[in-house]
Every structure is written in structure tokens, then in C-alpha cells.
Amino acid sequence: MLHIVNKSPTERNAFDSCLATAQAGGAVLLIEDGVYAATRGSAAEPTLRAALANIEIYALSADLEARGMANAVTEGVKLVDYGGFVDLVAKYKTCQSWL
């Protein structure tokens, strides 16, 4: 399944809660303030790196660019545009938004 996180990891627990729940083979898409979890040096970086071992993690490019973070993305995170967002939603049978 696909998990979508739109909250900053240093503002809410949505990211941690999502990763604690997500199963191997699943995917996480970070959008809006959720993209801060994909940036180097974030307090969330160790959690994200550990999750990359068995979960695909994506981040929406437009949200990284808006926040000036496009050059700070942690290795292993895959970037998608809005078309890629739609493709992910279509690819997985179900989707959970961690609002």
C-alpha cells in the first residue's frame, strides 16, 4: 500500500507513526511539509534511512523546491512530480494519508 505524509516530522508525529506502521514492500510519499523528513540533517533522517532498507520512499519535487530544500535530499529518496504522484496512487491498491 501507499502511505502519504504531509506534516513536518519536527511538528507532528505523522512521519514516525507512518513508518512504525508501514510494512516491507510498501511505499511512502512525502508531500507538503512532509518533505522535510527527506532532508539531510533533519532529526528524522535516521528513521528515514532505516526505513529505506525495506520501504520505497518518495518526495514531491515541487514541495522541496518551494521550501529551498531540493539540494538537501537524503540519498535513496526518489523524487516525483505531480504525474508521478498520480502514478503511485494508481499503482497501489490502497492509500493511507497520515494527516
Next chain:
Amino acid sequence: MSEHGAIKKFMYVNRKAPYGTIYALESLEVVLIAAAFDQDVSLAFVDDGVYQLKKGHQTKGLEVKNFQPTYRALDDYDITKLYVESESLASRGLTEEDMCVPVEVVSRADLGKLMEQQDVLFSF
């Protein structure tokens, strides 16, 4: 405004990341209003608020207003006291060099002292 008494110390405390919510933009709007009344204005950036000043916002893809240039205009309104909390920067992989305007980096304890010195605090 001198006929109405002493100038007050106003601090705007910014704790939210930009764009995900409207707080950062609304704070800027209110800051500019206060500046028009010749008050002693300072801005604090703490927790996710430090992200507001991260250099290089490019909002074309989101189709929303890029309000980062407004921070650079604050100097024209004699708003020069911008405090950024150091632990908030560190826990987000940011440094003073990542900031889009000149700021004073302060510790959490010093920020607390600065807040105690204010007449009015605005929370965003």
C-alpha cells in the same frame, strides 16, 4: 505616535514551516502593519519556523506566492532584529549560512530571556 506614549517592544514568534500552513505569510503581514506604527519590532524564528528563512524558495511548481523576498524587504522598514534559535537550526541540518537574510543566532535560553523583555508577544 509619540503623543500616544512610549514605544512598545513587539516580538513575533514564528514556529511554523512556510507554505504547508498560512501562519508564516500571515505573520509577515502583521509584522508590516506594526512597522507602520513605529514600534520596537523583533522577529523570532524557532522550531519549524527556522525553515521560513531557508534560502532558495522556488514556488513556481506549487503555483503559490513566494514570500521569501519580503524578508529581505524588512530592513527597509527598520526591522533588523531577527533572532534564530540555534538548536532548531541544528536539528534540521541548517546553519546560519542557510538563512536568506542577516540574523542573530541565539540559544534557547537567550531566546527565553528576549521573550521576557517584550511588552507584547504575537504567536504564529
